[in-house]
Amino acid sequence: MSTFIQTLIVGLRLGSIYALVALGYTMVYGIIRLINFAHGDFIMVGGYTMIFTIPVVLALGLPAWSSALFAILICAVVGMSTELVAYRPIRKRGTSMTALITAIAVSLLLENLAQAIPAIGPNPVVTSQIFSTGGFSISGVTMEWTTVLTIVISAVVMVVLYQFTQKTRLGRAMRCVSEDKEASILMGINVNNTILLTFAIGSGLSAVAALMYIAQYPKVYTTMGAMLGLKAFVAAVLGGIGIIPGAMLGGLIIGLVESFTTSYVSSSMADTFVFLILIVVLVIKPAGILGKNVGEKV
Amino acid sequence: MNKKKLASLLLVACMLVSLAACGSSSSGAATATPAASEDTGSTTGEVITLGTISPNTGSLAAYGAAVTTAVDLAVEEINAAGGINGSQVKVVNADDQFDPTECLNAFNSLVSQGIGLIVGSVTSGCTSAITDAANEEQVVLLTPSATADSITTEDDYVFRACYADSFQGAIAAAYAKQSGYTEVGVVYCASDTYSKGLYDSFNAACEKYGITVKAVESSASLDVQDYTNQFASMAKSGVPFVYAPYYYDVIGPYIVTQARAAGYKGIIMGADGYDTTPDYVVKGADLTAFNDVVYTNHYDPADTDPKVQSFVKAYEAKFGSTPNAISALAYDAVYMYKQAIEKAGTTDPKAVRDALADTSAVYSGVTGTFSLDDVGTPAKGASIISFTPDGDKLTTKLVDVVKELPAA
Numbered sequence: 078m079s080t081f082i083q084t085l086i087v088g089l090r091l092g093s094i095y096a097l098v099a100l101g102y103t104m105v106y107g108i109i110r111l112i113n114f115a116h117g118d119f120i121m122v123g124g125y126t127m128i129f130t131i132p133v134v135l136a137l138g139l140p141a142w143s144s145a146l147f148a149i150l151i152c153a154v155v156g157m158s159t160e161l162v163a164y165r166p167i168r169k170r171g172t173s174m175t176a177l178i179t180a181i182a183v184s185l186l187l188e189n190l191a192q193a194i195p196a197i198g199p200n201p202v203v204t205s206q207i208f209s210t211g212g213f214s215i216s217g218v219t220m221e222w223t224t225v226l227t228i229v230i231s232a233v234v235m236v237v238l239y240q241f242t243q244k245t246r247l248g249r250a251m252r253c254v255s256e257d258k259e260a261s262i263l264m265g266i267n268v269n270n271t272i273l274l275t276f277a278i279g280s281g282l283s284a285v286a287a288l289m290y291i292a293q294y295p296k297v298y299t300t301m302g303a304m305l306g307l308k309a310f311v312a313a314v315l316g317g318i319g320i321i322p323g324a325m326l327g328g329l330i331i332g333l334v335e336s337f338t339t340s341y342v343s344s345s346m347a348d349t350f351v352f353l354i355l356i357v358v359l360v361i362k363p364a365g366i367l368g369k370n371v372g373e374k375v
Numbered sequence: 376m377n378k379k380k381l382a383s384l385l386l387v388a389c390m391l392v393s394l395a396a397c398g399s400s401s402s403g404a405a406t407a408t409p410a411a412s413e414d415t416g417s418t419t420g421e422v423i424t425l426g427t428i429s430p431n432t433g434s435l436a437a438y439g440a441a442v443t444t445a446v447d448l449a450v451e452e453i454n455a456a457g458g459i460n461g462s463q464v465k466v467v468n469a470d471d472q473f474d475p476t477e478c479l480n481a482f483n484s485l486v487s488q489g490i491g492l493i494v495g496s497v498t499s500g501c502t503s504a505i506t507d508a509a510n511e512e513q514v515v516l517l518t519p520s521a522t523a524d525s526i527t528t529e530d531d532y533v534f535r536a537c538y539a540d541s542f543q544g545a546i547a548a549a550y551a552k553q554s555g556y557t558e559v560g561v562v563y564c565a566s567d568t569y570s571k572g573l574y575d576s577f578n579a580a581c582e583k584y585g586i587t588v589k590a591v592e593s594s595a596s597l598d599v600q601d602y603t604n605q606f607a608s609m610a611k612s613g614v615p616f617v618y619a620p621y622y623y624d625v626i627g628p629y630i631v632t633q634a635r636a637a638g639y640k641g642i643i644m645g646a647d648g649y650d651t652t653p654d655y656v657v658k659g660a661d662l663t664a665f666n667d668v669v670y671t672n673h674y675d676p677a678d679t680d681p682k683v684q685s686f687v688k689a690y691e692a693k694f695g696s697t698p699n700a701i702s703a704l705a706y707d708a709v710y711m712y713k714q715a716i717e718k719a720g721t722t723d724p725k726a727v728r729d730a731l732a733d734t735s736a737v738y739s740g741v742t743g744t745f746s747l748d749d750v751g752t753p754a755k756g757a758s759i760i761s762f763t764p765d766g767d768k769l770t771t772k773l774v775d776v777v778k779e780l781p782a783a
Contacts, residue, residue: 079607079611080607080611083603083604083607083609083637084604085604087410087601087604091601106646107619141659166775192432194762198432198434198436199432199433199472200433200436201436201624201655202433203628203655203656203657203658204658205657206657206658210659210660210661211661212636217638219637219638219674221636254534266724287564294600294601294628294629295628295657295660296600296624296628296629296655298434299764300470307551313470331459336601336604339601339604340607341610343593344592344593344594344595344604344605345565345566345593345594347595348593348595348596349595352777358525373671
């Protein structure tokens, strides 16, 4: 029983990080039909921002996690600049394929740019302790505070984000643009600003994911976003890309599959199962678990 | 979006990723050129060029710095003392990024510059990618620290300055036996030459010493960040001793703290990959987790041996930090080359190879006094070292020095 609970906890904390990252993929995809491959690297940007700002906030007498505020800010700026500099001009001229390739280019650009900055370089850095150490015990399983916070914070963020898209004007605008761009313009929605806002929120979320990630796995390196981003993307597709609850569901499923494979099948087969599940789900339900098969509008 | 479009987008993405991977790896491979044996003949007055290959960038960059600094120190000392056979020594370094493909590129780039004597590479994974090429090109490869058994064979151009994993893994098993543990567990990386090799030799030695390997867990790659389930399984099986051969960048931030959180309280033992872990622990974390973490290493910087102390002092004076084991081995490797070149009387790779292959030659270095065996691996002892938390830092403490393996 304790093995089961332990495995469940590891799965939930991995899953909630994947879910937060997957939200960024899904939001951008939902609104401009672009798979933003650079999203994983925004996490790296967030991670390094925190590495550099943690000493500053500690010197100011603030807790280490408050550096995430800087990370959110920087990530949002990086996300919006990517949209303004790379994606928007290409969306105007090229096809969705050119945009996709640009996304991959931006991803590699960010990774290599980070390596080229002397203060970052190619070597991994270990962070400071973000949340307080210790935890509590339930039926023989230690729950660390970091794990509890990871799960709680991502649950809160997901609920807030969902409510935001359902209830607020801006959220509704985002959903309108995602539904029908031309009609949104006719309804008086500023499409470009809405897309920019989506990028800001999505990238800001990646900074929150970075906080959760390095609190749990305290190593930051330039390619850290690559595998994490890929798994989150799988999560988004699995849940139904473009659908916010789908990203949450997909993220949690991927995390749990990874953890339970490690515990009950073979510890070296975790990734094999993650990608196998993607293939199986896409074969059975190509639009993802929560996705609906809608015909393309002509 | 319909499914066709999504599927094609996914395919394109996959293709691009794999293409990108190809692009970066094949770039240097085409520059392979033979002609390494041009620099034959007398050495007096000429400049001897040594090549070095090390992971200067990437996740094991600390090892790269360890090699380049120690080699610089050794070469500086040799040149100040009149060089080798009257020739000054020059070093050309190449970066392998802890990537086997990049390692081959680095090797080819050195060979194309006419270099026939190479110190490198640091890790078993990278070195095993270039041993065949070294034999083919007839270039001498003296690795400071690649411990995998498969690296050196008889009648080849590959030698090393460190002991092999069959010894290192067995030392760990002997330590477990000596400490009175009869049941042990292992967590290792299934896809890494070094980790897998150590697991195999530890396992074999356990059988020899009558120790039961009760639980075995693995990780799929060195990029895995969560080891909680593996160590929860160790805790559940009740073993008091776990052998976990990983590198410092996994041990420091991930394994030890996660193992303790998963309820595993026993000994965690590793190998020379644990060296430099104190630089990779989380600031402000509970370092008492590192109690009962021990590892086998090549030397102890606190050793009172005058050779060790003069090296440690010279290194500290030049670089301002205590040299790690990789530094000590790289330093020894340069002096092994010096001795071999002096004996051969030339820098011709073939002659130097023959000099190194002579099993009667005795090398007296920082990491001990030793001869090479038939396959080119030194017969020497290991230090067993433990971590001790000291305030917000981690320090190391010598537990034991094992000169040779105890009988079963």
